[in-house]
Amino acid sequence: MSRALLSLGSNLGDRLGFLKIAVEAVRPALVAVSGVYETKAWGVEDQPDFLNAVCLVDDPARDHWDWLRTGQAAERAAGRVRELRWGPRTLDVDIVTVDSVRSDDPELLLPHPGTPDRASVLVPWLEIEPGATLPGHGPVADLLAALPEADRAGVRLRPDLVLP
Ligand SMILES: Nc1ncnc2c1ncn2[C@@H]1O[C@H](COP(=O)(O)OP(=O)(O)OP(=O)(O)O)[C@@H](O)[C@H]1O
Ligand SMILES: Nc1nc2c(c(=O)[nH]1)N=C(CO)CN2
Numbered sequence: 001m002s003r004a005l006l007s008l009g010s011n012l013g014d015r016l017g018f019l020k021i022a023v024e025a026v027r028p029a030l031v032a033v034s035g036v037y038e039t040k041a042w043g044v045e046d047q048p049d050f051l052n053a054v055c056l057v058d059d060p061a062r063d064h065w066d067w068l069r070t071g072q073a074a075e076r077a078a079g080r081v082r083e084l085r086w087g088p089r090t091l092d093v094d095i096v097t098v099d100s101v102r103s104d105d106p107e108l109l110l111p112h113p114g115t116p117d118r119a120s121v122l123v124p125w126l127e128i129e130p131g132a133t134l135p136g137h138g139p140v141a142d143l144l145a146a147l148p149e150a151d152r153a154g155v156r157l158r159p160d161l162v163l164p
Contacts, residue, residue, distance in 0.1 A: 003031070003058045004067045005096040005129075007112070007121045010078070011041065011050040011088050016161050018078040018091040019053055023163050025074040029059040034124035036161040040154030042118065043086030052120040052155070053163055054096070056128060064098040068108050071095060096121060100135045111135055116143045119151040 006026065010018040016036065023033060033055040041047045057067070071093030078091035096112045103110040115121055116137050122144040125132055132140040144152065 002060060002062045002064070002067070002098060003056070004064070004098040005054055005056055005125060005132075006067065006071060007052065007054050007092075007094040007096050007118075007124075009050045009052045009092040009094075009120070010090055011048045012081055012090045013079075015051040016163075019051060019163055021078050022071070022074040022091060022093055023055060025070055025077070026055060026057045029057040029062070031056040031058050032128040033163050034127045036158045036163060037120065037124055038156050038158050039120040042120070042151075044084065047088050050120065051158070051161070052124060054121060054124040054128065055163075064095065064101050064103065064108060064110060067095050067098055094121075096125070097135060102135065111137070117147070119144060119147050119155045122147070123152070123155045 008019050008022045034053045037052045039050045039052045041050060074093050075091050081090045094112050096115055098110055101110045111134055115134055122140055126140055134140055134143060137143060
C-alpha cells in the first residue's frame with residue numbers, strides 16, 4: 001500500500017497543459033484530483049500567479065522514492081524550466097505525504113516541510129479529503145484556519161479549468 005498526495009504547480013507557459021502532463025503521468029494510480037486554483041505566488045512574490053492542484057494516488061507497488069521519480073519525470077516532460085529557488089517554473093511536483101512515512105533525507109523530505117504554510121496546497125487538499133490530517137501536524141482544516149486570511153484569499157478556484 002502506498003497512498004500519496006502530490007501537489008502540482010505551474011506559472012510559466014501553458015500552465016494547465018503542464019498540470020495535465022503531471023496527471024497523465026499518474027493516471028493508472030489516480031484516486032482523486034482537485035479543482036484547479038489560481039494562486040498568488042508565495043516565497044518569491046514578484047512572479048506570475050500559479051495554477052495549483054493536488055492529486056491523490058495509490059499504487060501498492062510503489063514506494064515514496066518511486067513517487068519522487070514519477071514526479072521528476074513529469075517535470076522533465078514539461079521542460080523543467082526552473083532557474084531560481086521558489087521562482088517561476090513550468091511544472092513543480094511536490095510529494096506532500098506518502099502514507100505516514102517520515103523522512104529527513106534532503107532528497108525526499110516527508111511530509112513535505114512547506115505544507116503547513118501553503119494555502120495553495122491545503123485548500124485543494126481539503127477539497128478532495130475534507131477530513132485529512134498531515135502526519136505530525138494534525139487536521140489540515142486546522143492548519144488552513146491558522147493561516148492569515150490574505151493567504152486563504154490568494155487561492156481562488158478556477159471552475160473554467162478542469163483536470164480530466
Ligand atoms: N517531498 C518532496 N517532494 C519533492 N521534492 C523534494 C521533496 N523533498 C525533497 N525534495 C527535493 O527537492 C528538490 C527540488 O527542489 P525544488 O527546486 O523543486 O524546490 P522548490 O519547489 O523551489 O521548493 P519547495 O521544495 O519548498 O517547494 C529535489 O532535489 C528533490 O529531491
Ligand atoms: N502560489 C504558489 N506559489 C509558489 C509555488 C506554488 O506552487 N504556488 N511554488 C513555488 C516553487 O516551489 C514558489 N511559489
